[in-house]
Amino acid sequence: MKKLIIAVCVIAVIAVIAYFLVQYKPQPKPVEEESYVLDDSLNTVLQQELEKVSVDQTAFNAEVENEIVNSLSLFYYE
Amino acid sequence: MDNFNSTNRQIDKSENMKPIVLIPIVLVILASIAAVSSARLERITETERLDFANMIRNYLNPVIHGAGIGFDCTGDSYIVAKFHAVSVKVLPFDQITSIIREEKQKSQVVDWSQVRERIRAAIEANGTIISKGRISINGTMYALTNIVKTDTNFSADIKEMPNYTNCKQQNISAEQCEQQSATVGSISLTKGEATGLPGTPYLWKGTLEFKKTYKFAAFAYPRAVA
Numbered sequence: 001m002k003k004l005i006i007a008v009c010v011i012a013v014i015a016v017i018a019y020f021l022v023q024y025k026p027q028p029k030p031v032e033e034e035s036y037v038l039d040d041s042l043n044t045v046l047q048q049e050l051e052k053v054s055v056d057q058t059a060f061n062a063e064v065e066n067e068i069v070n071s072l073s074l075f076y077y078e
Numbered sequence: 079m080d081n082f083n084s085t086n087r088q089i090d091k092s093e094n095m096k097p098i099v100l101i102p103i104v105l106v107i108l109a110s111i112a113a114v115s116s117a118r119l120e121r122i123t124e125t126e127r128l129d130f131a132n133m134i135r136n137y138l139n140p141v142i143h144g145a146g147i148g149f150d151c152t153g154d155s156y157i158v159a160k161f162h163a164v165s166v167k168v169l170p171f172d173q174i175t176s177i178i179r180e181e182k183q184k185s186q187v188v189d190w191s192q193v194r195e196r197i198r199a200a201i202e203a204n205g206t207i208i209s210k211g212r213i214s215i216n217g218t219m220y221a222l223t224n225i226v227k228t229d230t231n232f233s234a235d236i237k238e239m240p241n242y243t244n245c246k247q248q249n250i251s252a253e254q255c256e257q258q259s260a261t262v263g264s265i266s267l268t269k270g271e272a273t274g275l276p277g278t279p280y281l282w283k284g285t286l287e288f289k290k291t292y293k294f295a296a297f298a299y300p301r302a303v304a
Contacts (some may be wrong), residue, residue: 053145061143064164066131068138070168071242071252073130075246077178078178
């Protein structure tokens with residue numbers, strides 16, 4: 001009888017340890033691992049989108065500068 | 079009866095004389111107007127307007143420009159904005175008006191190119207550098223005023239676009255015109271990390287106040303625009 005109780009206890013302890021081992025998941029290192037997510041094709045798309053933004057920004061800047069010089073120059077003549 | 083007819087004839091004669099007397103008077107007035115106007119500046123042409131704009135453009139330098147997105151605290155709504163600020167060397171408004179007034183009073187005929195050259199010399203000698211900027215929020219343009227830009231910080235007030243033409247007609251300077259315009263928000267950014275992207279923009283983060291508070295992040299460039 002004693003042996004049976006000891007065996008049940010040992011099994012219970014093993015089960016508890018096994019449960020905690022299954023639950024444990026190591027945390028990923030975000031910075032290094034996420035950088036691998038951007039493969040070459042995605043990088044190309046990103047680069048193209050950034051170039052569009054750059055062109056759009058330059059056009060916007062030109063529009064702003066024209067508007068500023070035109071409105072300021074109004075005050076230099078009658 | 080004869081006396082009556084004679085009186086009537088005299089009245090008719092004096093009435094016929096009136097236009098003849100008026101002709102020399104009108105001629106004298108026209109001659110005076112012509113003499114005065116010949117000493118005045120001629121009406122400015124479109125090309126001359128552009129020459130004035132190009133003169134200002136020579137004194138303009140980019141300060142910061144960028145584009146970004148902001149989210150409100152709940153993350154339920156976002157805002158998209160592009161901004162561009164420049165520094166420009168200008169002449170105080172009273173000096174500009176004084177130069178134009180002096181040129182008008184000259185006896186000989188003067189043109190706008192002479193005025194422009196005098197203003198250019200005055201800008202070189204006494205011009206002050208000020209900052210001007212614009213921000214486009216969700217596609218609508220606003221003016222940036224009270225711009226403060228350091229190596230690590232950028233802040234400005236956001237105002238409705240001023241009506242410069244109206245201000246000019248009311249003899250109000252461009253700066254007063256902007257100050258009178260309604261404030262609709264503000265922007266405050268701090269320079270963050272380098273992005274490693276072409277043109278070496280940096281990530282600038284901060285707050286955009288526009289009807290509500292947005293956490294705002296932008297790629298911004300300190301470079302000159304080609």
